[in-house]
Amino acid sequence: MKSGNIYMDNCITTPPAPEVLKEMKTYFEDRFWFPASFISTGESTAEAVASFKKTVADSLNASPDELHFTSGGTLANNISIKGVTLSRAVRGRHVICSVVDYPDLLTNAAFLEKIGFEVSYLEPDAQGRVSPQQLKDAIRDDTVLFMTTIVNHVVGTIQPMREYRDILRAAGHKIHFHADACQAYGKLPLDVKELDVDTLSVSAHKIHGPQGVGALYLKRGTKLEQVIHGVKRIDGLQPGGIGIALMAGFAKAVELTFADLEGGIRHLRGLSDYLLEQLEARIPEIELNGPRGEGRACHNINVSIAYIEGEAVTMMLDLNGITVATGSACASQGLKPSYVLLAMGKNHVQSHGSIKFTLSRYNTREEVDFVVEKLAGITAELRSRSPLYKSTHPEER
Amino acid sequence: MQYSQKVLDHFMRPHNVGQMENPDAVATEGSPSCGDQVTIYLKINPDTLVIEDVSFLSYGCASNIATASIITDLIKGKTLEEAKKVTWRDAMEALDGLPPVKVHCSVLAADTVQTAISNYEIAHGLKEVPDFGKETIIEELKKIIYPQVGEDIVSLKMVKYVGFDDGNVLIDMNMMSFDQWRENVAQEIREHLEKYPAVKDIQINFP
Numbered sequence: 001m002k003s004g005n006i007y008m009d010n011c012i013t014t015p016p017a018p019e020v021l022k023e024m025k026t027y028f029e030d031r032f033w034f035p036a037s038f039i040s041t042g043e044s045t046a047e048a049v050a051s052f053k054k055t056v057a058d059s060l061n062a063s064p065d066e067l068h069f070t071s072g073g074t075l076a077n078n079i080s081i082k083g084v085t086l087s088r089a090v091r092g093r094h095v096i097c098s099v100v101d102y103p104d105l106l107t108n109a110a111f112l113e114k115i116g117f118e119v120s121y122l123e124p125d126a127q128g129r130v131s132p133q134q135l136k137d138a139i140r141d142d143t144v145l146f147m148t149t150i151v152n153h154v155v156g157t158i159q160p161m162r163e164y165r166d167i168l169r170a171a172g173h174k175i176h177f178h179a180d181a182c183q184a185y186g187k188l189p190l191d192v193k194e195l196d197v198d199t200l201s202v203s204a205h206k207i208h209g210p211q212g213v214g215a216l217y218l219k220r221g222t223k224l225e226q227v228i229h230g231v232k233r234i235d236g237l238q239p240g241g242i243g244i245a246l247m248a249g250f251a252k253a254v255e256l257t258f259a260d261l262e263g264g265i266r267h268l269r270g271l272s273d274y275l276l277e278q279l280e281a282r283i284p285e286i287e288l289n290g291p292r293g294e295g296r297a298c299h300n301i302n303v304s305i306a307y308i309e310g311e312a313v314t315m316m317l318d319l320n321g322i323t324v325a326t327g328s329a330c331a332s333q334g335l336k337p338s339y340v341l342l343a344m345g346k347n348h349v350q351s352h353g354s355i356k357f358t359l360s361r362y363n364t365r366e367e368v369d370f371v372v373e374k375l376a377g378i379t380a381e382l383r384s385r386s387p388l389y390k391s392t393h394p395e396e397r
Numbered sequence: 398m399q400y401s402q403k404v405l406d407h408f409m410r411p412h413n414v415g416q417m418e419n420p421d422a423v424a425t426e427g428s429p430s431c432g433d434q435v436t437i438y439l440k441i442n443p444d445t446l447v448i449e450d451v452s453f454l455s456y457g458c459a460s461n462i463a464t465a466s467i468i469t470d471l472i473k474g475k476t477l478e479e480a481k482k483v484t485w486r487d488a489m490e491a492l493d494g495l496p497p498v499k500v501h502c503s504v505l506a507a508d509t510v511q512t513a514i515s516n517y518e519i520a521h522g523l524k525e526v527p528d529f530g531k532e533t534i535i536e537e538l539k540k541i542i543y544p545q546v547g548e549d550i551v552s553l554k555m556v557k558y559v560g561f562d563d564g565n566v567l568i569d570m571n572m573m574s575f576d577q578w579r580e581n582v583a584q585e586i587r588e589h590l591e592k593y594p595a596v597k598d599i600q601i602n603f604p
Contacts, residue, residue: 309432311458312408319409329432330458330502336581352432385414385462387425387436387454 005321006367010206010299011153011183011358012325016249017208023252024210027245034233034241045244049234052251056215059258060200061191068216068237069247073182073203076216077104079237080199083224084145084176085112092142098122098130099343100157102149102180109147127291128157128344136167145176150190151183154327154340154356155290156300158188165196176222182206182214186257187265187297198222204246208360209253213246264361268298271359271368276301278372283379289341289354301357302327304341304350307389308382313355316378322371327354349388400459401493403467408459411466413473417452422517426509428588433457435465435506437513443521446477453509457502460495464488464503468510477514477523483507485540497547501585504540504549529595531561534568537589544578555582564597566590572603579603 007015027048035049036042050064057067070076085095095112097105099121109119120138122130135146146168148159161179168175179200181190186207192200199222203214216237218224230239234247257264279286285306290296305313310326317324327338329352337351346354357371383389400408417423417438427434433456440450451473453465468488472480485507489495495503518524527533538559539551550556550570558569568586572579583601590596 307456309456309458309461312462315405315408315459319405328458330460330499348432385411385454386456387434388456390416390454 006363006371007323008357008359008363008367008371009323009325010360011356013205013211014208014360015362016205016210017253017256019256020209020249020252024245024249027248032244034244049244049247052247055251055254056202057217059185059190059254060202060217061193062217063220066192066218066220068218068235069242069250070201070214070216070235070238071212071242072214073180073201073206074104074214075238076201076203076214077102077178077180078108079216079227080178080201080218080224081105081108081112081145081147082227083237084178084199084222085117086225086227087223088144088176089117092140092144093117094120094140094143096120096122096135096138096143096146098124098148100124100128100130100149100152100154100340101147102153102182105147105149105180124157124340124343126345127295128152128155128289128340129291129295130159132160132163132167135164139167139171139175141173143171143175145178147178147180149180149183151181151187151297151300152290152340153183154338155302155344156183156296156358157290158184158295158297161195169196183297186261187268187299189261192217192219199224204250204253207253207257210243210246210249213243213250215250265298267361268359271363271365272299272301272357274365275357275359275368275372276303278368279303279375282372282376287350289344289346289350299359301359302354304346304354305379306349306353307386307392308379309352310354312382313353313375313378316382317371317374320374322374324371325356325358327356328352399496400463400499401495403491403493404459404463404495407463407466407492411453411462413452413466413469414454415452416454417450422513422520424509424513424516426512427457427505433461433502433505435461435509437465437469437506437509439513439517441477441517448472448475448477448480453506455506457505458499460499460502461505463492464495465506465509467491468506472510477518481511481514483510495547498544500547501542501544504542508540529561529593531559533593534559534561534566534590538568538586541582541585541589544581550582564595566596566599567602568600569602570604574603 033041033045035046053064053067057064122134124130177197179197181200182203185202198219200217205211232239234242286303289302310328311331314326327341329337337348341351420438421441422439425436436454438452442449451469455462455465471483485504539549541550543550555571557571560567
């Protein structure tokens with residue numbers, strides 16, 4: 001079987017939709033111009049960019065003037081986090097996030113500490129949820145920013161955004177609210193007015209759009225210090241060129257995803273429920289990491305398989321044409337277990353044996369059946385080699 | 398980062414895998430909390446001291462399983478003296494190499510083979526239980542791989558000073574403050590030394 005035949009690592013990146021590729025081709029080949037005034041080529045591009053912007057803004061219930069294209073989710077996070085802290089440093093130098101946030105947020109937090117900010121890191125519960133009470137307790141007079149990852153990238157836990165919003169509203173002074181929505185976008189309805197966030201980042205390639213483009217929602221009237229400098233081509237917040245074709249592909253991906261968001265969510269929820277049900281029925285001594293049901297995003301199933309190691313599992317699945325992810329230290333470049341699972345109180349063994357499936361609209365029940373059947377066989381094989389399994393199951397010598 | 402075809406073959410279809418009935422020597426090294434655990438079983442002819450059979454179990458990644466598979470091939474039919482000379486470097490060579498970051502996973506299997514042999518020799522009066530001292534510490538440090546380059550920290554001259562006094566181990570390391578592997582290496586040093594009852598405290602200093 002060809003590698004990548006069954007792809008269930010959609011939390012990292014998704015396959016681009018055929019319609020997206022078709023749309024982008026036009027802009028790569030014929031309509032490659034940057035926006036400009038008074039010349040027909042540039043003006044037609046300006047109109048196109050405006051319509052892409054409107055499409056993406058509509059998907060978040062934002063106005064087009066509040067939507068800024070960036071070269072991806074990471075750029076959007078950086079522009080927001082650095083921009084707001086630099087612009088408010090005179091007012092206060094305290095920032096709040098959680099230890100299970102996406103690395104974009106945590107590496108920015110580490111940078112802020114280096115330049116003199118103080119950061120409070122909230123702890124998750126056993127399901128990866130960060131309680132609103134902790135946020136309330138962490139707020140100080142000099143707090144200028146609270147940032148959170150709406151859907152956890154490892155276990156799919158959805159953070160209590162409404163409760164966070166209410167606490168921030170009641171804080172007595174303005175605290176900038178930044179949300180990384182890259183994992184949440186297209187997996188649950190997001191309305192920036194209802195969330196009442198000040199900034200929010202999304203990425204195209206998590207919803208079958210192209211890699212290398214994302215967007216930052218910036219609430220009207222919110223000031224960010226400029227952190228990237230250069231010539232303005234597309235957007236003032238991220239100077240320099242941003243691919244016209246990439247924005248076109250992004251807008252097309254948004255159209256496809258949001259034409260029937262509820263239907264898409266229903267499909268993913270049904271498929272991941274089925275995956276979990278089959279895993280639990282076919283593989284003994286397996287445990288779900290993170291919440292069951294509505295508390296987790298519709299595309300994520302993360303399980304720990306006892307007595308075996310995740311890199312070995314993912315490699316054997318790979319040789320069967322199946323792509324999934326693991327939290328095993330052995331599979332990471334830094335030889336470290338998953339910081340999210342450890343923060344949730346899981347031990348090294350549970351992290352080593354963790355397998356993450358993230359589904360997309362292109363996955364089917366037949367694929368799920370095939371994957372579970374292969375995984376059951378691989379689990380039995382690796383357990384037959386495992387001293388941990390043998391020592392705890394002497395009857396199966 | 399890629400594995401060689403040999404590694405994949407030994408990982409997918411390992412040789413000598415499984416629990417052994419009535420082994421003459423057995424050893425388990427590593428711990429699930431540090432990632433890997435290997436058990437080695439030996440069947441030894443008491444007259445010729447030849448390893449007549451060997452098998453292993455592994456809780457580990459592909460590199461760990463493949464090394465255990467090939468090293469058991471390498472020592473099968475050898476005398477204990479010959480088997481003692483088989484190192485992780487021999488196993489790695491026989492596997493057509495390993496990615497540097499994965500070398501540390503292969504050391505464990507080689508190490509466990511040596512422990513099993515040593516256990517046999519001690520049990521049969523072929524050698525004394527060695528005294529724990531500075532030499533033992535240095536031997537242990539030679540088993541710790543610097544993941545960036547896949548070489549051990551002693552060969553790389555990363556160990557500046559080793560001291561042992563009344564149960565207290567003192568190690569001065571030569572690793573820069575921005576070295577991303579400092580924490581990994583320190584943790585591995587602890588795991589290697591904590592198993593000795595003679596060790597009460599371990600202090601590792603970085604510049």
